[in-house]
Amino acid sequence: MITSTSERVLIAGGGIGGLALALTLHEIGVPCVVFESVPELQPLGVGINLQPNAVRELEDLGIGESELDQAGLPAREWALVGLNGKDIYSEPRGKLAGYNWHQYAVHRGQFHLLLYRHVIERLGKDAVRLGQKVTGYRKQADGSVNAEIATIDGQTMEEAGALLIGADGIHSAVRAQMHPGQPPIRWGGTIMWRGTSPGVPIRSGSSFVGLGTDRHRVVIYPISAPDENGLAEINWIAEQTYDADHDWTKTGWFRPVPLDEFAAEFSGFVYDWLDLPALLAKSEVAYENPMIDRDPLPFWVDGPVALMGDAAHPMYPTGSNGASQAIMDARILGRIFTQTGVSQDSLAAYNAELCEPVGKLALRNRGAGPFGLLKMVSDRCGGEFDNIDDVIPADERDQFMQAYKAAAGFARDTLNNAPRTVPKGARVKQKEADVAPA
Numbered sequence: 110m111i112t113s114t115s116e117r118v119l120i121a122g123g124g125i126g127g128l129a130l131a132l133t134l135h136e137i138g139v140p141c142v143v144f145e146s147v148p149e150l151q152p153l154g155v156g157i158n159l160q161p162n163a164v165r166e167l168e169d170l171g172i173g174e175s176e177l178d179q180a181g182l183p184a185r186e187w188a189l190v191g192l193n194g195k196d197i198y199s200e201p202r203g204k205l206a207g208y209n210w211h212q213y214a215v216h217r218g219q220f221h222l223l224l225y226r227h228v229i230e231r232l233g234k235d236a237v238r239l240g241q242k243v244t245g246y247r248k249q250a251d252g253s254v255n256a257e258i259a260t261i262d263g264q265t266m267e268e269a270g271a272l273l274i275g276a277d278g279i280h281s282a283v284r285a286q287m288h289p290g291q292p293p294i295r296w297g298g299t300i301m302w303r304g305t306s307p308g309v310p311i312r313s314g315s316s317f318v319g320l321g322t323d324r325h326r327v328v329i330y331p332i333s334a335p336d337e338n339g340l341a342e343i344n345w346i347a348e349q350t351y352d353a354d355h356d357w358t359k360t361g362w363f364r365p366v367p368l369d370e371f372a373a374e375f376s377g378f379v380y381d382w383l384d385l386p387a388l389l390a391k392s393e394v395a396y397e398n399p400m401i402d403r404d405p406l407p408f409w410v411d412g413p414v415a416l417m418g419d420a421a422h423p424m425y426p427t428g429s430n431g432a433s434q435a436i437m438d439a440r441i442l443g444r445i446f447t448q449t450g451v452s453q454d455s456l457a458a459y460n461a462e463l464c465e466p467v468g469k470l471a472l473r474n475r476g477a478g479p480f481g482l483l484k485m486v487s488d489r490c491g492g493e494f495d496n497i498d499d500v501i502p503a504d505e506r507d508q509f510m511q512a513y514k515a516a517a518g519f520a521r522d523t524l525n526n527a528p529r530t531v532p533k534g535a536r537v538k539q540k541e542a543d544v545a546p547a
Contacts, residue, residue, distance in 0.1 A: 117141055118451060119256045119270035121243035122277035123150065125217075126418030126435030128224040128237075130274060132170050133443035135232050138536045139451055142235075142268070143228070146242035146277075148261050150225050152218025153363075155303045155396070156332040156344030157426075158184065158317065159220075161203060161210040162519040163433035166440045168210065169529055172227060180223055181215030181332045186316040189482055192325070192492050194380045198482055198506050202317070209525050214317065214344070216305075216332050217432070245286050246273050246414055252453060254413040271451050273414045274442070276435070279403065281420035287411045292404050297425065297475060299350045299400040302371050303363075306391040308343040310335060311382055317429070320378065320385075322492050323484035324350035327378060327385055343388060346426075347375050348400070363396045371395075400425055402475060405468030410460040413453055417442065421464075424471040427478035430517045434467060437518060440530040447531065450538040470516050479513045482506060 118134055120127045123145030134141045159167070159177075167177070174183075188199035203211035228236055240261035247255045247267070255267040275283025279294065310331045312318065317330040326348050331341040349371070368389055378385035389395075402423045409416040418435035442459050449455045485501055486492055494500045514520045 116271045116451065119243075119254070119268055119273045120144065121256065121273065121275045121281075121283050122418075122420070123147075123225070123237050123239075124276060124278060124418065124435075125221055125224060125432050126439055127274075127276035128221070128228050129166075129170075129436045130276060130417065130439035130442065131228050131232060131236060132224070133439050133531065134446075135228075136170065136531065137443055137447055139446060141232075142270075143237045144241045144243050144256065144258060144268075145237055145239050146261075148240040150222060150239070152216065152222055154217030154221070155305055155346075156181075156214055156330060157217045157220070157432050158330075158429035159213040159215060159436075160430050160433040160517070160519045161208040161212050161521075162524055163436040164203075164210040164213055165524070166436050166530060169440075169531065169533075170227075172223070174211065176223060177211075177213050177215065177220075178334075180219040181213050182315055182334050183211035184214045184315055184317050184330065185313040187479075188312065188316055188318045189480070190318060190320045191483075191486060191494065191497075192321050193494070194382075195494065195497065197486055197497050197501075198510065200510065206521060207525075208519075208521055214315070214330050214332050216342070216344075220432075242282070243273070243275070243277060244282050246283065248412050248414070252413060271413065272453075272456065275414065275416045275420045276418045278419045279401070279423040281416065283414065284406075284416055284420045287414065287416065288406060291406070294401050294403055296399050296401050297350075298352070299348050300371075301398045301400055301426075302347045302366065302395050303345070303398060304389070304392040304395040305332070305342050305344050306388050307340040308388050308391065309339055310341050310343070319480055319483065320383070321348075321483070322487050323480060324487075325374070326480070326483065327375060329383075329385075329388070345385075345388065345392075347371065347385075347389070349374055363398060365394050366397045368392065368395055370397075402471060405471055406464065408460055409464050410453075410456045413456070415442070415456040415459060422467045422471050425474040425478065427474045427480050430470075430474075430519075434470070434518075437530075438463065438467075444531045444535075446537050447535040448538060450540055452540075466516075473513065473516055479510060482509060485509075 117140040120143040123143045184202045189197040244259045245257040254273045328346040332344045333342040335341045409421045417438040445455045490500050
């Protein structure tokens with residue numbers, strides 16, 4: 110049996126991907142420990158979407174709809190609307206679209222804490238070491254790895270493990286050591302302002318709506334059920350694309366900003382079904398983010414060390430699948446461990462399966478992902494139209510969206526008919542020396 114600390118998996122980063130991996134490893138019988146730099150986890154962030162492929166994996170981990178309903182609500186519709194207020198594309202989502210699982214719109218911070226509670230309940234309070242940041246690693250002659258740790262009080266130490274998984278985000282120290290010559294973070298020209306406001310849900314009551322053009326748009330969707338007054342917490346993301354000479358480096362990452370810094374740019378988003386300026390004005394705080402990513406990597410693995418989530422494939426949030434892909438990384442890695450054990454061979458197989466296709470997905474998101482339809486409208490008619498079918502035929506719009514879903518791993522029929530990623534009751538494949546003779 111795997112018992113020694115040298116056989117455990119070390120996880121750098123206690124975000125959504127790192128915690129999903131910890132739960133997966135516990136499910137299949139692999140000891141692990143998570144190192145998270147912040148001293149206390151708090152419900153930070155705003156809304157994110159969990160696609161049906163990720164919701165399926167959460168359900169297999171024992172985190173079902175009743176718990177996800179506490180962090181958000183199922184999305185019923187995905188829609189794109191032109192700046193003139195007319196529909197470009199809409200479709201049902203989740204179970205309403207024939208999936209076996211919902212798509213969930215959740216508050217990122219509440220969902221993060223939900224995962225954290227499950228890790229502590231199942232693995233114990235020492236499974237997540239807060240205030241400890243993985244700053245690098247040293248590969249050992251026996252094939253194992255030592256993680257270099259810096260604590261919040263200024264101490265340094267090393268922890269031994271069989272493998273190290275870098276789930277430490279877009280600024281990953283593990284990635285920086287694995288790829289010391291990587292290009293800098295890439296900004297594509299777009300600044301996002303994000304927040305939540307109380308409001309009456311529009312359209313289906315749980316619709317994800319992208320409104321505007323490819324260079325000037327807002328995304329809105331509810332992340333809570335309506336209260337007794339009919340008001341839900343509405344997540345909004347206002348986006349403006351600038352020319353190349355705009356100095357994005359002065360932009361903060363989740364920097365609180367007053368509304369008057371940007372709201373005027375969206376003063377014209379007023380329709381009989383939405384008054385965006387009035388919605389923004391109800392927000393208690395707005396956050397500014399540059400829309401950034403990194404170029405895809407040629408490999409995610411260095412012997413006993415692998416990357417996952419944003420450390421491996423940071424991507425623009427245009428496809429609403431960054432968190433979902435991190436969860437899928439964790440589950441696929443867990444499945445491979447059940448097949449070939451906790452080994453460098455397993456990491457190599459994980460890299461072979463995911464690195465190239467997910468890199469292509471990141472590039473697809475850089476090209477606006479499903480919001481690419483807005484660019485097609487702008488290119489073909491300048492954004493003004495009476496009948497969208499005269500601009501982009503329905504078949505072409507549908508083919509565009511189906512291609513994205515297939516690339517992102519949540520094409521409906523493929524997902525519905527796929528076997529479980531981690532078979533029920535599966536355990537890690539043991540090394541021959543760990544298996545007692547009959």
